[in-house]
Amino acid sequence: MAVQGILTVIKFVVIAIAILVLGLITSWIDRKVTARIQARVGPPWFQPIADILKLLGKETLVPEGAGRNVFLYAPVIGLAGMALAAALLGNALISPEVGFVGDVVVLVYLLVIPAIALIIGASASGNPMAAVGASREMKLILGYELPYLIVIATVIYKTGFTLKLGDIVETQALDGWNLWSISGVIGFFILLLSAQAKLGLVPFDIPEADQELMGGVITEYSGPPLALIRITKTMLLAVLPLLMVTLLMGGVQFEGLSILWGFLKYLVIVVLIVLIRNTNPRVRIDQALKFFWGPVTALSIIAFILAYWGL
Amino acid sequence: MSLTRWALKKSPWVYHVALSPCNNCDIEILDLLTPRFDVERFGIKLVGSPRHADALLVSGSVNRHVLPRFIELYKQTAKPCVVFGIGSCALSMTMFRDSYNTVGPLDKVVKEIDPNAIIAYVPGCPPKPEAMILGVVKALQTL
Ligand code: SF4
Numbered sequence: 001m002a003v004q005g006i007l008t009v010i011k012f013v014v015i016a017i018a019i020l021v022l023g024l025i026t027s028w029i030d031r032k033v034t035a036r037i038q039a040r041v042g043p044p045w046f047q048p049i050a051d052i053l054k055l056l057g058k059e060t061l062v063p064e065g066a067g068r069n070v071f072l073y074a075p076v077i078g079l080a081g082m083a084l085a086a087a088l089l090g091n092a093l094i095s096p097e098v099g100f101v102g103d104v105v106v107l108v109y110l111l112v113i114p115a116i117a118l119i120i121g122a123s124a125s126g127n128p129m130a131a132v133g134a135s136r137e138m139k140l141i142l143g144y145e146l147p148y149l150i151v152i153a154t155v156i157y158k159t160g161f162t163l164k165l166g167d168i169v170e171t172q173a174l175d176g177w178n179l180w181s182i183s184g185v186i187g188f189f190i191l192l193l194s195a196q197a198k199l200g201l202v203p204f205d206i207p208e209a210d211q212e213l214m215g216g217v218i219t220e221y222s223g224p225p226l227a228l229i230r231i232t233k234t235m236l237l238a239v240l241p242l243l244m245v246t247l248l249m250g251g252v253q254f255e256g257l258s259i260l261w262g263f264l265k266y267l268v269i270v271v272l273i274v275l276i277r278n279t280n281p282r283v284r285i286d287q288a289l290k291f292f293w294g295p296v297t298a299l300s301i302i303a304f305i306l307a308y309w310g311l
Numbered sequence: 312m313s314l315t316r317w318a319l320k321k322s323p324w325v326y327h328v329a330l331s332p333c334n335n336c337d338i339e340i341l342d343l344l345t346p347r348f349d350v351e352r353f354g355i356k357l358v359g360s361p362r363h364a365d366a367l368l369v370s371g372s373v374n375r376h377v378l379p380r381f382i383e384l385y386k387q388t389a390k391p392c393v394v395f396g397i398g399s400c401a402l403s404m405t406m407f408r409d410s411y412n413t414v415g416p417l418d419k420v421v422k423e424i425d426p427n428a429i430i431a432y433v434p435g436c437p438p439k440p441e442a443m444i445l446g447v448v449k450a451l452q453t454l
Contacts, residue, residue: 059390
């Protein structure tokens with residue numbers, strides 16, 4: 001029993017590291033595609049790794065008047081939540097049978113932890129820019145979380161009330177992808193937009209707003225804590241498209257060539273995210289909130305009703 | 312060469328500090344960051360907060376008014392960092408050298424704050440973006 005437990009822990013760690021590597025590759029793809037869109041050459045392949053290594057080697061500064069412990073532990077908590085979410089999702093993809101009922105719900109909770117940890121850390125830093133960033137991040141979470149949850153509920157409904165990631169994948173293997181229906185297509189776009197907001201990429205990079213808030217929530221972070229935040233963001237960049245592949249596009253199979261097919265599905269979503277990021281200006285926080293609570297939530301409710309009608 | 316040193320050379324994030332320049336140097340620095348020169352090839356990225364910076368691009372002759380701000384800014388930057396004096400003003404104060412409000416060339420000022428600081432110069436009035444890229448690359452090679 002104990003050996004089993006240790007093996008599971010090792011497996012989870014390995015999966016989390018694998019997802020981090022996938023995230024590093026994705027973040028290079030993101031920067032390279034961005035560069036090509038702007039007719040540039042773009043960074044070399046090791047750029048995301050170099051960024052993180054460099055930050056790990058730098059000095060950690062704690063601003064005067066900051067809550068020292070909260071400020072320094074917030075990124076660790078964020079990374080812990082993120083790593084657990086990554087391990088849970090990866091585990092469900094590699095061996096669909098071992099999950100537990102309700103792991104979708106746990107995953108949804110875990111995915112909010114990095115954002116909340118950032119809010120706590122930013123509030124503890126005692127910087128007005130970070131405070132504004134934290135308040136914006138909070139509003140943004142309230143905005144995107146609602147349609148996101150409704151879409152996930154739609155997917156759960158469509159697969160016959162399965163609350164297990166592995167079962168969602170298996171149901172799709174039998175009945176075809178969730179994407180191939182009107183409600184699936186609507187859900188896909190809503191998940192895409194929410195992923196954009198969760199990642200803090202351009203139309204919704206309001207909390208970090210480089211031009212007005214100088215990095216917003218991460219203004220005061222330097223050195224290793226900033227590296228942890230980067231790692232968390234990198235993993236999120238891999239986990240969100242993977243979650244979309246799992247929920248709507250039949251997951252990733254790990255036998256032979258089908259792993260390439262799985263990677264292709266993943267890549268399509270990543271490139272879509274990058275394209276949205278490069279072709280849109282940033283919106284204001286009130287516009288973002290109106291957008292998510294107005295049309296997007298309405299669409300997600302319509303998707304749910306369509307799913308109820310079997311469309 | 313340690314791994315973090317290698318990483319520092321491959322990903323210098325820059326923060327733009329304008330210490331009372333005439334604005335031409337700043338325009339050239341912003342030019343440098345446009346897609347045309349594509350400094351992301353070398354991992355150079357403009358960041359909004361000195362806490363994230365590895366290199367401070369300083370333009371202009373340091374005067375009494377901005378000195379306290381600059382000292383604070385330098386202390387806020389996570390070490391190791393490199394200070395770049397961009398343009399002749401930072402280098403030799405050019406025509407402002409006898410001005411009543413100029414406190415001194417950049418290296419003197421920085422050495423007063425931190426004797427071990429790494430300082431590099433890119434001369435020109437204003438220097439071309441190509442010259443700045445050359446300066447950054449050369450300075451990083453000596454690290
Ligand atoms: S070096 Fe020349 S261009 Fe640059 S700030 Fe001084 S006067 Fe202006």
